[in-house]
Amino acid sequence: MKRVAVLKLGGELIENDLRLKAMGRAIASAARKGRVVVVHGGGREIDAALAQVGIPKRQVDGLRVTDAETLNIVVSVLAGSINTKLVAAINAAGGKAVGLTGADAGVAPVEKAAPHKATNGETVDLGMVGTPLKATSPDVIETLCKAGYVPVIACVGASKNGKLFNVNADTLAGSLAARLKAKRLVIAGATPGVLDKKNQTIEKLDRERIEKLVKSGTANAGMVAKLAACQAALKGGAKNVAIVDGRAPGRLVKAVAGEKTAATTKVVN
Numbered sequence: 001m002k003r004v005a006v007l008k009l010g011g012e013l014i015e016n017d018l019r020l021k022a023m024g025r026a027i028a029s030a031a032r033k034g035r036v037v038v039v040h041g042g043g044r045e046i047d048a049a050l051a052q053v054g055i056p057k058r059q060v061d062g063l064r065v066t067d068a069e070t071l072n073i074v075v076s077v078l079a080g081s082i083n084t085k086l087v088a089a090i091n092a093a094g095g096k097a098v099g100l101t102g103a104d105a106g107v108a109p110v111e112k113a114a115p116h117k118a119t120n121g122e123t124v125d126l127g128m129v130g131t132p133l134k135a136t137s138p139d140v141i142e143t144l145c146k147a148g149y150v151p152v153i154a155c156v157g158a159s160k161n162g163k164l165f166n167v168n169a170d171t172l173a174g175s176l177a178a179r180l181k182a183k184r185l186v187i188a189g190a191t192p193g194v195l196d197k198k199n200q201t202i203e204k205l206d207r208e209r210i211e212k213l214v215k216s217g218t219a220n221a222g223m224v225a226k227l228a229a230c231q232a233a234l235k236g237g238a239k240n241v242a243i244v245d246g247r248a249p250g251r252l253v254k255a256v257a258g259e260k261t262a263a264t265t266k267v268v269n
């Protein structure tokens with residue numbers, strides 16, 4: 001099929017009505033120029049929902065340690081509230097968005113993640129966190145894209161016996177970009193790309209520099225998961241991979257179309 005651009009939106013970019021509206025417009029506009037598959041996170045809204053019911057939050061290298069109670073909140077916030085609102089915002093802007101989760105046919109088959117070897121040396125059982133399997137390209141996404149729809153995917157995965165798992169949104173986007181052999185993976189967040197220790201945007205990152213950034217702690221928390229996802233996407237056959245500032249919608253539309261933009265970190269092999 002015609003190659004797609006996979007766009008990952010960090011939860012911060014869609015956490016209130018104003019931002020949802022802006023992102024809805026940006027995605028509808030990007031989708032007029034070419035095929036787009038959207039994956040979104042929802043970290044801060046999940047944190048807020050957990051706090052409301054008094055469940056403590058625990059994250060390691062940006063990965064959420066997920067017990068059964070946490071999983072229920074993750075699924076209801078991500079696949080319920082955020083996904084539906086984003087789909088509605090894109091459609092209100094004239095797009096043709098369809099909401100999915102990784103539990104939909106073949107979208108994100110996962111298995112329980114192996115204990116995580118953290119950057120601080122600890123080994124941590126992440127609980128109900130899923131690792132995407134190296135499955136074939138998801139049929140339903142190809143079908144939707146071909147028909148002009150924009151699949152919008154909440155980062156929940158399912159195992160082969162039907163159990164749900166929490167999957168980091170960057171991890172899922174990286175895996176999908178690989179399986180779809182995407183022409184581009186654009187990971188949009190609320191920072192001006194990847195920052196060095198002087199808080200300047202790094203223009204280009206290769207494997208060696210990524211290793212140094214993570215080892216030195218200059219890249220930490222959610223950024224660790226993002227960089228791993230970028231490398232997985234490249235390894236799996238995605239063509240271009242970038243981490244961009246998603247707060248300026250116009251710039252985001254350009255990034256999805258493959259045009260050069262400021263505040264962007266290109267990740268290469």
Ligand SMILES: Nc1ncnc2c1ncn2[C@@H]1O[C@H](COP(=O)(O)OP(=O)(O)OP(=O)(O)O)[C@@H](O)[C@H]1O
Nearest residue numbers: 010011041042043169189194195218219220222223
């Ligand atoms: N070197 C770095 N450059 C930029 N951001 C960094 C760096 N190191 C760590 N970070 C942190 O990574 C965060 C982004 O990851 P985080 O998981 O919090 O958000 P997200 O992935 O965009 O959203 P979501 O988890 O909702 O999908 C930034 O807000 C920043 O605090």
Ligand SMILES: [Mg+2]
Nearest residue numbers: 041043062222
């Ligand atoms: Mg994250």
